[in-house]
Each structure stands twice: as C-alpha cells, then as structure tokens.
Amino acid sequence: xxxxxxxxxxxxxxxxxxxxxxxxxxxxxxxxxxxxxxxxxxxxxxxxxxxxxxxxxxxxxxxxxxxxxxxxxxxxxxxxxxxxxxxxxxxxxxxxxxxxxxxxxxxxxxxxxxxxxxxxxxxxxxxxxxxxxxxxxxxxxxxxxxxxxxxxxxxxxxxxxxxxxxxxxxxxxxxxxxxxxxxxxxxxxxxxxxxxxxxxxxxxxxxxxxxxxxxxxxxxxxxxxxxxxxxxxxxxxxxxxxxxxxxxxxxxxxxxxxxxxxxxxxxxxxxxxxxxxxxxxxxxxxxxxxxxxxxxxxxxxxxxxxxxxxxxxxxxxxxxxxxxxxxxxxxxxxxxxxxxxxxxxxxxxxxxxxxxxxxxxxxxxxxxxxxxxxxxxxxxxxxxxxxxxxxxxxxxxxxxxxxxxxxxxxxxxxxxxxxxxxxxxxxxxxxxxxxxxxxxxxxxxxxxxxxxxxxxxxxxxxxxxxxxxxxxxxxxx
Amino acid sequence: xxxxxxxxxxxxxxxxxxxxxxxxxxxxxxxxxxxxxxxxxxxxxxxxxxxxxxxxxxxxxxxxxxxxxxxxxxxxxxxxxxxxxxxxxxxxxxxxxxxxxxxxxxxxxxxxxxxxxxxxxxxxxxxxxxxxxxxxxxxxxxxxxxxxxxxxxxxxxxxxxxxxxxxxxxxxxxxxxxxxxxxxxxxxxxxxxxxxxxxxxxxxxxxxxxxxxxxxxxxxxxxxxxxxxxxxxxxxxxxxxxxxxxxxxxxxxxxxxxxxxxxxxxxxxxxxxxxxxxxxxxxxxxxxxxxxxxxxxxxxxxxxxxxxxxxxxxxxxxxxxxxxxxxxxxxxxxxxxxxxxxxxxxxxxxxxxxxxxxxxxxxxxxxxxxxxxxxxxxxxxxxxxxxxxxxxxxxxxxxxxxxxxxxxxxxxxxxxxxxxxxxxxxxxxxxxxxxxxxxxxxxxxxxxxxxxxxxxxxxxxxxxxxxxxxxxxxxxx
Numbered sequence: 009x010x011x012x013x014x015x016x017x018x019x020x021x022x023x024x025x026x027x028x029x030x031x032x033x034x035x036x037x038x039x040x041x042x043x044x045x046x047x048x049x050x051x052x053x054x055x056x057x058x059x060x061x062x063x064x065x066x067x068x069x070x071x072x073x074x075x076x077x078x079x080x081x082x083x084x085x086x087x088x089x090x091x092x093x094x095x096x097x098x099x100x101x102x103x104x105x106x107x108x109x110x111x112x113x114x115x116x117x118x119x120x121x122x123x124x125x126x127x128x129x130x131x132x133x134x135x136x137x138x139x140x141x142x143x144x145x146x147x148x149x150x151x152x153x154x155x156x157x158x159x160x161x162x163x164x165x166x167x168x169x170x171x172x173x174x175x176x177x178x179x180x181x182x183x184x185x186x187x188x189x190x191x192x193x194x195x196x197x198x199x200x201x202x203x204x205x206x207x208x209x210x211x212x213x214x215x216x217x218x219x220x221x222x223x224x225x226x227x228x229x230x231x232x233x234x235x236x237x238x239x240x241x242x243x244x245x246x247x248x249x250x251x252x253x254x255x256x257x258x259x260x261x262x263x264x265x266x267x268x269x270x271x272x273x274x275x276x277x278x279x280x281x282x283x284x285x286x287x288x289x290x291x292x293x294x295x296x297x298x299x300x301x302x303x304x305x306x307x308x309x310x311x312x313x314x315x316x317x318x319x320x321x322x323x324x325x326x327x328x329x330x331x332x333x334x335x336x337x338x339x340x341x342x343x344x345x346x347x348x349x350x351x352x353x354x355x356x357x358x359x360x361x362x363x364x365x366x367x368x369x370x371x372x373x374x375x376x377x378x379x380x381x382x383x384x385x386x387x388x389x390x391x392x393x394x395x396x397x398x399x400x401x402x403x404x405x406x407x408x409x410x411x412x413x414x415x416x417x418x419x420x421x422x423x424x425x426x427x428x429x430x431x432x433x434x435x436x437x438x439x440x441x442x443x444x445x446x447x448x449x450x451x452x453x454x455x456x457x458x459x460x461x462x463x464x465x466x467x468x469x470x471x472x473x474x475x476x477x478x479x480x481x482x483x484x485x
Numbered sequence: 486x487x488x489x490x491x492x493x494x495x496x497x498x499x500x501x502x503x504x505x506x507x508x509x510x511x512x513x514x515x516x517x518x519x520x521x522x523x524x525x526x527x528x529x530x531x532x533x534x535x536x537x538x539x540x541x542x543x544x545x546x547x548x549x550x551x552x553x554x555x556x557x558x559x560x561x562x563x564x565x566x567x568x569x570x571x572x573x574x575x576x577x578x579x580x581x582x583x584x585x586x587x588x589x590x591x592x593x594x595x596x597x598x599x600x601x602x603x604x605x606x607x608x609x610x611x612x613x614x615x616x617x618x619x620x621x622x623x624x625x626x627x628x629x630x631x632x633x634x635x636x637x638x639x640x641x642x643x644x645x646x647x648x649x650x651x652x653x654x655x656x657x658x659x660x661x662x663x664x665x666x667x668x669x670x671x672x673x674x675x676x677x678x679x680x681x682x683x684x685x686x687x688x689x690x691x692x693x694x695x696x697x698x699x700x701x702x703x704x705x706x707x708x709x710x711x712x713x714x715x716x717x718x719x720x721x722x723x724x725x726x727x728x729x730x731x732x733x734x735x736x737x738x739x740x741x742x743x744x745x746x747x748x749x750x751x752x753x754x755x756x757x758x759x760x761x762x763x764x765x766x767x768x769x770x771x772x773x774x775x776x777x778x779x780x781x782x783x784x785x786x787x788x789x790x791x792x793x794x795x796x797x798x799x800x801x802x803x804x805x806x807x808x809x810x811x812x813x814x815x816x817x818x819x820x821x822x823x824x825x826x827x828x829x830x831x832x833x834x835x836x837x838x839x840x841x842x843x844x845x846x847x848x849x850x851x852x853x854x855x856x857x858x859x860x861x862x863x864x865x866x867x868x869x870x871x872x873x874x875x876x877x878x879x880x881x882x883x884x885x886x887x888x889x890x891x892x893x894x895x896x897x898x899x900x901x902x903x904x905x906x907x908x909x910x911x912x913x914x915x916x917x918x919x920x921x922x923x924x925x926x927x928x929x930x931x932x933x934x935x936x937x938x939x940x941x942x943x944x945x946x947x948x949x950x951x952x953x954x955x956x957x958x959x960x961x962x
Contacts (some may be wrong), residue, residue: 010487014669015647019680023669026686026703037689063705063724070655077672083707123689130683134642135650142553162494165611166808168619170492171648173612192491195554203496206607208815212514212829213598222507227499228558269831321808330807331643331798338685350688353715354746459617 011067013095014074016131021078024124025088033091036342037098037126038365040115041133043334044358047145047326051460051476052450054148054443055116056108056179057140058423059433064132066429068097091124099125102367102420106434107144107182107443109450110419111465114368114382116141116334118420123341130336139172139330140179146326147183148447150319150455153301157307158316160202161188162296163324176324182439185319197436204230204266210237216244220251226260231255232264232294235279240270245279249286264292264316272297273301275311280313292316300327301457337361351478362467364474368419371397371411372449379449380411382419386471391416399466409464488544489680490572491551492610492707498555500513501601502565510568513576513819514603515593515842518610520811521835524622524803528937529927531920532593533656534617535583536910538609541609543906545574568601575904576602579844579897583911584659584920586927591859593618593811593846595897600818607813615809616649617656623803624660626934627796630778632785635793637679638665639773640801653801659916662796673911681707681743687714693721697728697736701739708732709741709771712756717747722756726763731941741769744797749774750789757790769793776802778934814838828955839944841951845896848888849926850962856926857888858941859896863948868893876943886941 027033046053070078070092072468078084078092099121110116119134151159161180167173177193187200194201201477205223213219216238233251235244245265252262265283267275272295283291295307296318304317321327338350339361349363362384369383369391383391383399391397394416401407422430434442452460467475504510523530547555547569555561555569576598587593594610596603630635638657644650654670664677671678682700690696701708710728712721722742729739742760744752749772760768772784773795781794798804815827816838821917826840837926839861846860846868860868860876868874868894899907911919930938944952 012647012669014672015641016668017641017666017680018668018671018678019682022680022704023682023686026682026700027689029703030699032689035689037685038719039685039751059891074672078668078797081671081678087737127683127685131642135644138643139649143745164492164494165813166610166615166810168616168645168807169648169652170489170609170612172616175646182609189494189496191493191495192489194495195491195551195557199556203494203499205496205500205503206604207829208514208604209500209515210507211815211829212504212512212818221867223503226503227560236831237696269833269836276617306644310717321810325645325802330645330802330804333798338688341689352684352688354713356746359746363503404796452927476721481877 011069011071012132013068013070015135015481016128020128020131020231022083023127025084027123027127028091030089032123035123036120037123037338038340038342039119039126039130039336040339040361040366041111041117041119041137041334041336042115043138043332044112045333046112047142047332048149048457050145050149050457051454051463052109052111053141053332054144054446055104055108055110055137055141056106056144056182057136057175058103060136060140060175061101061103061117061133062423062429062431062433064093064136065097065101065129065424068095068129070095083095097125097129097424098428099424100422100426101424103423104419105421105442107439108419109446110154111382111463112361114365114384115420116467118366132458134334134336135243136361138334140175141334142326142329142332143176143179143324144183144443145187146323146329147180149301150323152185152303152455153304153308154317157314158186159184160316160318161185161190161323162318163320164190166321167324173324178436179324181436182443199436204369205234207234207268210234215252217247220247221254224251224255228255228258228260231260231262232266233262234266234268236267236269240267240275240455241278245282249282249288252286252288252291262288262291264294265293266296266318268296272314273307273310276313277311289384294318296320298322305457339363339449340365349474349478351475353479360479362471362475363478364471369416371414371416374413374415377449378451380414381409381466383466384471385468386474389468389470395426399464402467402472486549488546489541489609490545490547491604492612497605497608499560500604500931502561504600505565505568505603509600512600513597514600515817515819516596516603516607516813517816517838517843518594518596518614518811519590519592520615520809520812521589522810524619524806524809525588525626525934527622527626527934528931528940529586529588529622529924530618530809531621531660532581532585532587532614532618533583533621533659534613534652535580537613537617537652538594538610539900539906539908539910541613542574542606542901545572547572551684552861553576566865570690573904574598574602574606574901576901577899578901581896581898582919583717584916584922584923585896588859588940590839591861591942592843592897595843597842611811611813615811617652618811619803619806619809620653620656620801621660621920623800623806624657624662626778626870627800629783629932629934630660630781630785631794632728635663636661636793637793637795638662638800639795640668640797641667643798644801650801657800658881658913659920676913682711684711684714684745686839687711694724694727697724698731701728701732705732705735707736708737709743711743711745713744713746717744717752722759726759726765727769729763729765731848736937739765739768741771741793743771743773745773749791750787753790754788754919771795773797775799782934787912816840817842819907826951826955828952828954837956839948839952843948846893847896848891848893854926855928856940857891858886858943860943860945861948862945863951866945866947876941879944879949890936
C-alpha cells in the first residue's frame with residue numbers, strides 16, 4: 009500500500025490547525041470506530057481491513073510535495089506546515105482481530121492519541137474498514153446461500169476502481185470464497201486465482217468446436233468449457249461432450265463446464281443429464297450471471313444442478329447495500345490526567361454514541377463454546393468468570409439475563425502502543441481460518457440471511473450510568 | 486497511477502497462453518467497450534476515466550516479480566512467461582473524449598490489437614471506465630436535482646476503498662460538483678478542496694460556544710459553523726449568532742452554517758429566519774446527511790432554504806445503482822487482411838452485440854446546435870452533410886427520421902496508434918468545461934432524472950444488414 013497520508017478530508021487538516029492554534033495540540037482524545045446497522049438487514053458483520061490499517065498508520069508521513077501543495081491552498085501558516093513536516097503518529101490503537109464477527113454500535117477500532125493525530129486518521133481508517141468489512145460480510149452471506157458449494161469472486165471489472173477490486177477480492181476470500189479471478193489479488197495476498205476463458209475465445213475461432221478443442225489442447229488437465237456463446241443446449245454442451253470424449257481418449261479427464269446466461273435452473277439440470285448420460289458424472293457445472301445470495305437461494309430451492317458459483321458485480325460492490333456506514337466518534341478526552349467522557353446528542357436515539365474509554369467482552373457458554381451475548385464495558389472493568397453475571401437491555405432495562413457457566417473474551421486488543429505496531433500482520437489464510445471459527449462460534453439463528461435473530465449487545469451498569477448521566481445533565485451547551 | 490498490469494482476470498492470461506499455443510498470437514482482434522443500461526434508469530451517462538486508461542496502457546509491463554509469481558502457479562510454460570517478459574502494447578485504441586455524454590450500446594472505447602494484447606487489457610479498462618462513468622453520471626444527476634445550487638463531494642470515508650475515493654472525487658467534479666473534501670484528490674487533480682470542522686471539534690471543547698469561538702479565531706475569514714452537535718435550534722444557531730456578531734465587531738463577515746442531521750426542510754427555514762433577522766442575510770446554509778438526487782429534489786420542492794449541498798455516501802458509491810455494468814465484446818477479427826465481423830448471440834436480444842469495426846456519428850441540428858440522434862456506423866462510412874440523411878429504428882424499422890439542416894461529429898477518436906498515445910491528457914478543469922458544454926448540447930428532456938425521453942441511437946443500413954446477416958446465417962456453430 010502506498011502512502012495514504014493525504015487521503016483524508018480537508019476538515020481534518022483545518023481542525024488540526026485549529027487545535028494547534030487553540031493550544032489543544034497535546035490534549036489526548038479517544039475515538040471509537042463503529043457502525044450502526046448491519047448491511048442488508050443481516051445479523052452481523054465480519055470485520056476486515058485491519059492489516060491495511062496497520063500499513064496506513066506505519067506509513068503516515070507528509071512528504072515535502074504534500075506540504076507544498078497544502079501551502080498553495082493559502083489556508084495554513086508556516087507553524088502548521090512545520091508541524092505536518094514533523095508529524096508522527098505516537099498514539100495508541102486497539103482493534104478487534106481481523107475476521108471477528110461484530111454487531112452494531114460495538115467499537116471495532118479505538119484510537120487514543122493527541123487530538124491532531126487522532127483526528128487525521130479518521131477518514132482513512134473509515135475508508136479501509138467500511139469497504140472491506142462490507143465485502144467480507146456480503147461474501148459471507150453469499151457463501152451461506154450456496155450451502156457448502158464453492159463460490160468464486162469474479163467482480164474485478166465491475167469493482168469501484170482498482171483498489172476495490174484488489175481489497176474486495178481479499179475480503180471476499182476472508183468472507184468465504186475459495187478464490188478470485190483477480191491476478192493482482194492472488195499475487196499480493198497469496199490467495200487462489202481462478203478462471204478459464206471468455207466468450208471472446210469462442211468467437212475468435214471459426215467454430216465453437218475449434219475453440220473448445222484449442223482450449224482442451226492448451227489445458228488438457230484443466231479443461232473447463234464455456235457453453236453459452238451461441239446456444240447452450242443445441243451447440244455448447246454437444247460440442248463440449250465431443251471434446252470431453254476426445255480428451256478422455258487421450259487419457260485426460262475434463263473438469264467442468266460453465267454457463268453465464270439463460271435460465272440457470274433449467275439449463276443446469278439439462279446439462280447435468282446430458283453430462284451424466286455421456287459418462288461425465290464428475291464434470292462440475294459452474295454458473296455465473298448477476299448472482300447474489302437471493303438468486304442463489306432461489307436456485308438452490310429449485311434444485312438447480314450447480315456445483316460452483318461465480319459471483320461478480322453484486323458481491324464486489326455489495327450492490328444492494330453499497331456502504332457500511334461506519335463512523336468514528338469522539339467518546340472521551342483526557343485533560344490534566346483525567347478521563348472526561350464525551351457524547352454526541354441527537355434527536356434520533358440511534359445516533360447517540362456510547363461515551364467513555366471502552367472495551368467489549370464476548371460471553372461464551374462453557375458447555376458448547378457458543379457466544380451468548382456481548383457486553384460493552386469501560387476499559388477498566390473486569391469480569392469475574394467465577395461469579396454469576398447479570399446483564400440487562402440498555403433500553404428495556406427490565407429485560408435481564410444471567411450467565412453462570414461462562415467464560416469471556418475481550419475483543420479490543422492492542423494494535424499500536426506509543427505509535428509502535430504491536431501486532432503482527434496475519435496472512436489471509438490465517439484470517440480466513442479464524443473467520444470460519446468465528447462463524448462456528450455463533451448459532452445459525454444469528455447467521456441466516458433473512459430476519460436473523462438479533463444478537464444481544466448490552467452495556468455494563470457503569471457504562472449505562474455514565475451515558476445516562478451525560479444525557480440528563482447536558483451542561484455542555 | 487501505479488503499474489496495473491497484473492490487475493486483470495486470470496482467464497485473460499489463460500486465454501493469452503491459449504492463443505500463443507493455437508498460433509493466433511498475431512491475429513488482430515477488435516473489441517468494443519460499451520454498456521447496456523443507463524444507471525438509475527436515467528437518460529444518459531457521462532464518460533469518465535479516459536486519462537486513467539492512458540496511464541494504464543502506457544505503464545503496461547510485467548515485472549520480473551510478476552513473472553515469478555505467475556510461474557509459481559504451475560500453469561504457464563517458459564514460452565508464455567518469456568512472451569510476457571517482452572510484452573508491449575502496440576495496438577490501436579479509439580475512445581470518446583472524457584466527459585462525453587453517451588448512451589446504451591454505443592462503443593465508448595474500441596481496441597484493435599493482436600489477440601493477446603486486446604484480451605489482456607479488457608478487465609482494467611472496464612474497471613476504470615465503469616466506475617468513473619458511474620460516479621460522473623450520478624454526480625450529474627445530483628447536481629441536476631440541486632438546480633444550480635453548489636454541490637460538494639464529501640464521500641471519501643464511505644468510498645469503496647482508497648482509489649474509489651480518489652477517482653470518485655475526480656468523477657464527481659467532472660459530473661458537476663464544485664469540489665471535494667478529499668485532500669489527495671485536490672492535490673492530484675487540482676480541484677478545489679472544501680470543509681471546515683466535525684462534531685468532534687465541538688465536543689472536544691467544554692462548551693459549544695468555546696468551540697465556535699476557537700474556530701472563528703483560527704479562520705476569521707472562512708468561518709462556517711456546524712450547528713447540530715447538541716441541539717440545532719436551541720443551542721447551535723444561537724451560539725453561532727453570538728460568534729458571528731463578535732466576528733463582525735472585529736471586522737470579519739461570517740460565511741456559513743452547516744446542518745448534518747434532523748429535518749433539513751424545517752431546520753433550514755428556521756435557521757434562515759434567525760440568520761436574516763440577526764442581520765446575516767449573506768450567511769449560506771450548507772446541508773448534509775445521506776443526501777441523493779431524490780432527497781434533494783424533495784427538499785427543493787418544499788422550499789428548503791439550503792444553499793449548498795454536501796453529498797457523501799450516496800454519490801461516491803452510487804448507492805442505489807452501484808455498478809455501470811459495462812462490457813467489452815469481440816466485434817471483429819482480421820484474418821489475412823480481411824475484417825471478419827463477430828457476434829455474440831443470446832436468447833436475450835438486448836445482449837446481442839453490434840458486430841464490425843465501428844464508429845458513431847452524432848447528428849446536430851444546424852439551427853440550435855442541439856444533438857438530435859446518434860448513428861452507429863461501420864468505420865469506413867462517411868456522411869455527406871449536404872444531402873438529407875434518413876435513419877431508422879433498428880427494431881421498429883418503419884420508424885424513420887430525416888435530417889436536412891444538420892452537421893455531424895464523429896465520437897470515437899484516436900487514443901493510441903501503434904501503441905503510442907496520440908492524445909494529450911486533459912486537465913480536470915478542461916474536462917469539466919467540456920462536460921458542461923456536452924450537457925448544454927442536449928435538450929433537457931434527455932437529462933431529467935425521472936422518466937427521461939429516450940435519445941435515439943440507430944444503426945446505419947450497412948451495419949444493420951451486417952448484423953442481420955450474422956443472425957440469420959449462423960454457420961459459426
């Protein structure tokens with residue numbers, strides 16, 4: 009990743025300059041990055057992008073050409089420009105592990121740093137986490153709909169610019185895909201790259217049969233043929249069978265066929281019959297064409313004979329829910345060594361943030377190791393696993409739940425301390441494995457695509473009191 | 486822009502290798518890049534991304550580390566890897582001018598190159614043009630809804646990864662926005678950067694009034710205050726008036742206020758009244774909060790007193806239509822010096838491409854200089870502007886139209902010849918000016934957001950005949 013220091017909102021710079029001028033330069037601020045609503049009205053998200061946040065923070069540096077550009081705007085004075093020349097992030101960042109399943113209003117990243125530093129990094133952290141988390145979550149939904157079938161990420165050509173293709177492919181694999189068509193993503197993240205040929209290959213030959221033969225000759229051990237360039241049933245599958253038989257005579261077994269248009273339910277069943285009766289029971293059928301979790305569920309319900317799903321546009325853009333909407337909100341400042349909680353008030357209660365320097369405990373049942381609820385707490389709070397733990401709903405406070413045979417896991421873990429990265433970047437295979445374990449740790453009621461059960465996220469008594477005090481005593485105006 | 490050579494679909498490489506093995510290495514192929522449907526069921530698109538296509542093609546080169554990665558996949562032999570080491574694009578590319586208004590099924594880019602070269606560049610060209618065109622078009626729709634008010638691009642934090650923020654900001658400005666919050670985009674494209682402060686600025690001070698005063702002190706000539714951190718009408722606007730009066734006593738005039746939540750119709754009217762009665766008639770009201778063309782139209786209809794619109798998530802992601810869906814289709818091959826037109830047949834007539842080596846004439850009325858219709862032709866066809874021109878609808882062929890007092894403009898113009906770029910990259914201000922002229926050259930019936938008139942795009946008789954012949958005589962199976 010290149011230096012993204014200048015990839016920020018202009019108001020971060022004007023605020024930084026303002027802090028410098030108002031002598032708040034060294035005041036410590038604490039921000040939470042969280043989101044308010046699960047994409048597609050689903051039950052959860054899969055956090056993705058932590059590795060890139062590490063890269064971003066480690067490479068923070070204003071180059072002299074950046075300074076000269078900012079100078080040219082005639083907004084900033086030399087004092088501020090010199091501050092930027094010397095800029096170094098020396099704060100603290102806590103974050104969940106990449107691949108963790110998270111819920112609305114839970115801090116995913118917590119930044120504690122000098123005002124100017126904490127402010128600068130807002131935009132880029134949001135840009136990275138919002139997108140990758142969105143796509144990992146979408147991929148997870150799509151893979152869930154495929155019920156164990158393989159799903160391939162094919163969306164690069166429709167991605168929202170090159171980075172979206174690259175990091176979207178990474179996120180899709182973490183979310184559950186077996187690989188991507190994106191060669192750069194394969195190279196950069198060491199994830200499987202997949203693909204065979206396009207309609208143009210078929211069209212470029214005089215006949216479809218010539219095209220199939222040429223492909224089989226080039227890749228005799230990896231022959232997958234695209235059937236729908238001219239006419240799937242009257243031409244494509246017939247020519248494919250001819251070439252598959254020729255391959256077999258040469259001692260090779262064909263791998264598969266792909267269909268990219270037409271009615272996938274009907275065509276896949278017809279193709280399956282033709283393949284089976286020609287003795288190619290092991291040839292897999294891949295389908296693509298504007299698929300998403302809804303279409304896949306619908307096709308599976310009708311018994312479509314599709315073994316592998318190629319998903320493009322609708323996954324790489326999260327077409328029907330194109331932004332996560334994560335935010336980065338001030339929740340405390342440290343003044344004279346004292347932590348002062350901060351709150352943003354809104355008429356819309358959903359937009360009021362949780363104040364204070366916080367962490368999250370995930371509560372697991374000791375008997376089945378399934379997650380039961382999350383509890384957002386003030387960072388200093390410790391949970392004694394040997395005593396019963398009672399939590400309550402933050403709105404309907406009479407709704408209580410007590411855990412006896414449980415253990416807890418703290419979710420926000422150190423990422424940067426005093427500006428130094430304290431966590432190793434994990435490779436994508438590790439993150440993918442961890443994500444699979446995360447999914448297993450939740451009952452499927454929380455993971456289904458439509459109308460999932462709402463997972464319980466409560467506030468500790470201490471935090472709830474702090475929030476209520478701030479809302480009742482608004483001497484902040 | 487960095488080297489994007491590896492940003493391609495894996496099947497481009499397997500096909501290239503296949504072409505090498507099947508001795509089609511030097512066969513010339515012609516591909517059209519076009520799209521099939523206007524985003525948001527609108528009337529047009531604004532093509533964006535041509536500058537980045539130039540960068541991409543000029544930087545095409547496989548580095549040795551790329552070769553080593555591809556070797557590690559155990560799919561390609563040394564002959565192919567050596568071909569990639571020596572890879573150089575030496576073909577021809579025609580493209581419309583960046584900022585041109587275009588319609589479904591019209592070639593935006595036409596690539597004529599050796600099979601392997603033409604195939605490699607498909608994915609990246611699509612990735613670049615699809616996204617930037619989508620956002621320029623969305624921005625144009627949003628600016629249209631603002632009816633002359635200024636619109637600012639504020640979406641970086643919700644963009645689909647860093648590149649989307651960067652190139653999306655560029656496209657938004659070309660589409661009509663006055664500037665962006667994105668500092669990197671400002672630096673890279675020399676477009677205005679905009680912004681003041683966030684809720685966190687207000688929260689970080691003991692009181693809202695302190696925060697406003699500190700901001701006005703830092704930026705006395707550029708004071709814009711954010712009103713909705715605690716309570717827009719009971720606190721925000723009152724404190725703002727206090728600070729505006731203090732500013733005026735010091736000889737400065739305040740610029741504006743911003744609201745980012747609550748009911749924008751009601752609040753903007755109340756704020757306008759309060760500002761006016763306090764003697765601040767020139768202070769502008771900026772509004773933001775999940776805006777798009779539909780919400781802006783609705784607020785304008787109700788007489789909301791908003792002067793400047795800040796638009797984020799829904800523009801930078803084109804939230805309700807998150808992909809253009811542009812495609813890149815083989816339309817001809819050159820064999821033994823002869824042009825052989827190619828067609829992809831589909832059960833869905835909308836998915837059948839126009840064959841042949843083509844260009845587009847845009848027909849203008851000499852009296853008002855407005856565009857009347859586009860005619861897709863074979864490249865060699867010449868239109869005599871001194872004779873009446875009759876065109877016909879390609880489906881309802883009895884629907885005809887004759888032009889007498891007209892002139893034409895050819896839309897596809899040289900971009901690369903023999904691998905050399907023959908067009909200068911234009912700066913964003915030029916492109917923006919050209920885009921504004923483009924808009925002016927179309928009657929507003931084609932530009933309205935809802936149910937626009939369908940602009941006529943016909944095929945020349947020669948092209949129509951060629952297409953029909955191919956469909957009737959499919960000896961290609």
